[in-house]
Amino acid sequence: MSEDSVEPAELKRSDIMQIEDDRFTADNVAIVTGAASGIGRATAIVLAENGLTTVATDVDEAGLDGTLEKAEEVAVEGEIHALPGDLTDDDEMDAVVEEAAQLGDIRFLANIAGMQHIDSIGDFPMDTYDMMHQVMLRAPLYLSKLCLPRMRETGGGVVGNMASVHGHYVTRDKVAYNMMKFGIRGLTRSIAAEGEGENRSFSISTGYVKTPLVMNQIEDSAESRGITEREVVEDVMLGQARTKEMMEPVEVGNLFAFGFSENARHLNGNDLLWDGGYTHTYE
Structure with missing residues (x-):
């Protein structure tokens, strides 16, 4: 590969941030959506390496197999359970949460699954908008609705949502993506507002990730x-x-682990803007 090309992401165990936390045990479960590739895969592996029983869910079953293979390759210490699920189907989301609850106490939810489509507002296909809304906004709300009561019953938990610099400002021809990322920040704040200090939430906004x-x-x-x-x-x-x-996907996974940990107990309704100066600087 030439010096002018860009190295693809490569997750190594040494890149995983290790966090000491009394709640990061095999008795506690983290659900990760979009776990068949990219940030979702990396986050599932990071959380498992930190001791949590991790449920990796995605509609892409072959990709989930790849996540399990990668976890085995880097020899993570915790368990990852692949539970295929369609985020546009409430019954399938119900089933994922029910199965996850059989593995331990659901304490953490990482809403990461996402899509992209490039078109102007005038040309944007509404069926694509509807799909993006279901996957990137409705499903995080529905999964939060299912998980938050279970978290409260076990002493409280955390919902982490994948936002973006596009949840702070927008670029043209990405109207649905822009709307979803602003919306996920609204969900994050709503969870915090209703969490009564027991259940908390945060979002993560990055620029470009590999x-x-x-x-x-x-x-x-x-x-x-x-x-x-x-x-x-x-x-x-x-x-x-x-x-x-x-950024490397594992770096974002590390942010989810930090946000879930007690080190971030005052991170509630807030956004981790990790964008290399993208949003708040200009020339």
Whole structure:
């Protein structure tokens, strides 16, 4: 691979942040959506390595198998259970939560699953909008509705939601994605408002992360613009950021682990804006 290309994400056990927390035990369960690849896969592995019984759910069953294989490859110490589920189907979400509850006390929920579609408002297909709304906003609300009472019964828990810099400002031709990310921050604050200090919530907003969705765009963008892959990342994707480097999925997984831990007990309704200076700086 040339020096002008961009290395794909590679999760190594040494990259996983180890957190001491009395609640990070096999008796407690974390549910992670979108766990078949990218940030969801990395988060499931990070949480398992930190001792939690982790339920990895996704509609992509082959991808979930890949998550289990990666966990075995890096020799995580905790258990990951793959439970396929469709986030557009309430019955399937009910089943995932019920099965997860048989494994221990549900204490943590990571709503990570996401989609992207690029089109102007005038051309945006409403069936695609409806799907994105179901996966990225309705499902996090419904899963929170199912899990929060169980968390309260066992002494309280935490919901972590995957937001984005697009939950702080918007770019053109991403109307549905922009709306979903602003909306997930609203859900995060609503959970905090009703949590009474027992159940808390947080969101994570990143810039570009080395997920398959992003990495698959780089080569085509480089070819179409007549520039190197690294120039696509540094000038096109990260042109507004101060840190000219994409995040690794495991770094985001580490943020979820930190947010779930007692180290973050005052993080409630807030957003972890981890964007390399993307949002609050400009030239």
